[in-house]
Amino acid sequence: MHHSADGNLPGRQIRGATPRRPAADRRERPLSASRSTAPSSRRSGAESGRGGPVTAPAGRLDAKRLAAFFAAEGRDLPWRRPAAGGWGVLVSEVMLQQTPVARVLPIYLEWMRRWPTPAALAADSPGEAVRTWGRLGYPRRALRLHAAAAVLVAEHDGRVPSDLPSLLALPGVGEYTARAVAAFAFGRRHPVVDTNVRRVLSRAVRGVDEHGPATARDRDEVERLLPTEPRAAVAFGAALMELGALRCTVTSPVCHGCPLADRCAWLAAGRPAGPARRPAQAWHGTDRQMRGRIMALLRDADGPLSDADLYPTTAPTRQDPTQWRRCLDSLLADGLAVRDQDGLVSLPGVTGR
Numbered sequence: 001m002h003h004s005a006d007g008n009l010p011g012r013q014i015r016g017a018t019p020r021r022p023a024a025d026r027r028e029r030p031l032s033a034s035r036s037t038a039p040s041s042r043r044s045g046a047e048s049g050r051g052g053p054v055t056a057p058a059g060r061l062d063a064k065r066l067a068a069f070f071a072a073e074g075r076d077l078p079w080r081r082p083a084a085g086g087w088g089v090l091v092s093e094v095m096l097q098q099t100p101v102a103r104v105l106p107i108y109l110e111w112m113r114r115w116p117t118p119a120a121l122a123a124d125s126p127g128e129a130v131r132t133w134g135r136l137g138y139p140r141r142a143l144r145l146h147a148a149a150a151v152l153v154a155e156h157d158g159r160v161p162s163d164l165p166s167l168l169a170l171p172g173v174g175e176y177t178a179r180a181v182a183a184f185a186f187g188r189r190h191p192v193v194d195t196n197v198r199r200v201l202s203r204a205v206r207g208v209d210e211h212g213p214a215t216a217r218d219r220d221e222v223e224r225l226l227p228t229e230p231r232a233a234v235a236f237g238a239a240l241m242e243l244g245a246l247r248c249t250v251t252s253p254v255c256h257g258c259p260l261a262d263r264c265a266w267l268a269a270g271r272p273a274g275p276a277r278r279p280a281q282a283w284h285g286t287d288r289q290m291r292g293r294i295m296a297l298l299r300d301a302d303g304p305l306s307d308a309d310l311y312p313t314t315a316p317t318r319q320d321p322t323q324w325r326r327c328l329d330s331l332l333a334d335g336l337a338v339r340d341q342d343g344l345v346s347l348p349g350v351t352g353r
């Protein structure tokens, strides 16, 4: 029997019958613990229990229509294929956090080529993980994936576990990522709610254009809407996510031809504007930009660098030595860079190429 890269059995029935797994264009941060965990007092018609276990819950989110949409429009991405296994799904979910699919794709492919199993990554240095992470952003995710690989080797025989408590115990794995891996890699029935799903839920079911990270309330509501049969539940969640990524987008929802259009509460209400969105965060001149400049120098270096080597020499970041020092110190504090006994700086565990 064929085993996936991490030893988990691919397919597991769910793969054969479930449409290709979607990947939202951006994933949210883990659910905020500060948000209410109380279940919604609003219960849709979908919760009435009508319909069989594999059919759609009656209501605004029709599972059969969503499945047809996903079969017709769902994207073919490498982490949706059965061969991705638990490890491929975990890697993709961590990379997709707040990062568009187009930027993730080449890094994901290179990552899986180099480290097709958790054991392969754990045997390499964390610095190589950071180097391969490249310009994906939020590079601490690379360190956490490396740390997760070490835990998988030490505690799970090099395999990605399928149960929520074990997944949640892994470094860098929060409520969203744990459920996404359990559902998409192992066919477990869990509500997987990212910002795309939240947007569809808000518009189609609640009739409002809410935004911001998904909450525990969203997760509870999606759980009540899920078909009871696990394969159907995974297909439902996958299609909902893809609909949010491809059609029900933030600024330009394509309602014409949407499988939910004739029951969408927001469309029926005339697409009322929601609260004003926060303007996009500036990038130019920020600490994130400066940290990125320093990390690029470290990634490209053949060996340890002096502080002078690490001082960006091109505008605009060379003008502020105080910011540069603060950013270098923060990279060292985060473990993304290490200083040796000679005062030279390199990626962690990397002595040269």
Ligand code: SF4
Residues within 6 Å of the ligand: 200, 203, 204, 247, 248, 249, 253, 254, 255, 256, 258, 259, 260, 261, 264, 265, 266, 267
């Ligand atoms: S009809 Fe429009 S707003 Fe409603 S779910 Fe579809 S794309 Fe989103």
